[in-house]
Amino acid sequence: MRITTFLMFQNKDAEEAMNFYVSLFDDGKVVAVKRYGPGEAGEEGTVEHATFSLAGQEYMCIDSVPKHSFTFTPSLSLYVDCDSEEQIQRLYDALAEGGQALMPLNSYGFSTKFGWVNDRFGVSWQLNLP
Known part of the structure; x- marks a missing residue:
């Protein structure tokens, strides 16, 4: 499976x-x-x-051939543990371009740095620097 x-x-x-x-x-x-x-x-x-x-x-x-009344939602996201400040910043900037910042890159107390964005296609990404 x-x-x-x-x-x-x-x-x-x-x-x-x-x-x-x-x-x-x-x-x-x-x-x-x-x-x-x-x-x-x-x-x-x-x-x-x-x-x-x-x-x-x-x-x-x-x-999709059929048109649906739904699309992507942030309730399901791709979660990425990044290796460096440079990597998380690069990914955040690229994914946020033309998209929507849900949580700007910052320290929220649960990680060194974290950001959450919907990219320009509507797919949601959580980026984390442990």
Whole structure:
């Protein structure tokens, strides 16, 4: 048995988001991408299913064909333990650009430094410097 985080994008953002996330982590990589072809359910060239890896953890994503009345919410977030001040600052700045700061980088008493953001795609990230 295995559990994998699955991200469903609604505005044809899956590939852009995946490539952005992969660019942020030294070992980030796109594992596989299957795109919709002509005459298939989704818009040609959009992501039917993709797999990518960040810090040894695998994720899946799609461009949803049906439109839903829901999207991402901060009640589920990706939690990253960072190795350095430079790393947490770089990730926070990149993820917050075009997104929304939920908790600015600061010491909140439970870690050296912590920040929480929704990125420009709506995915929520908690960044921690233990």
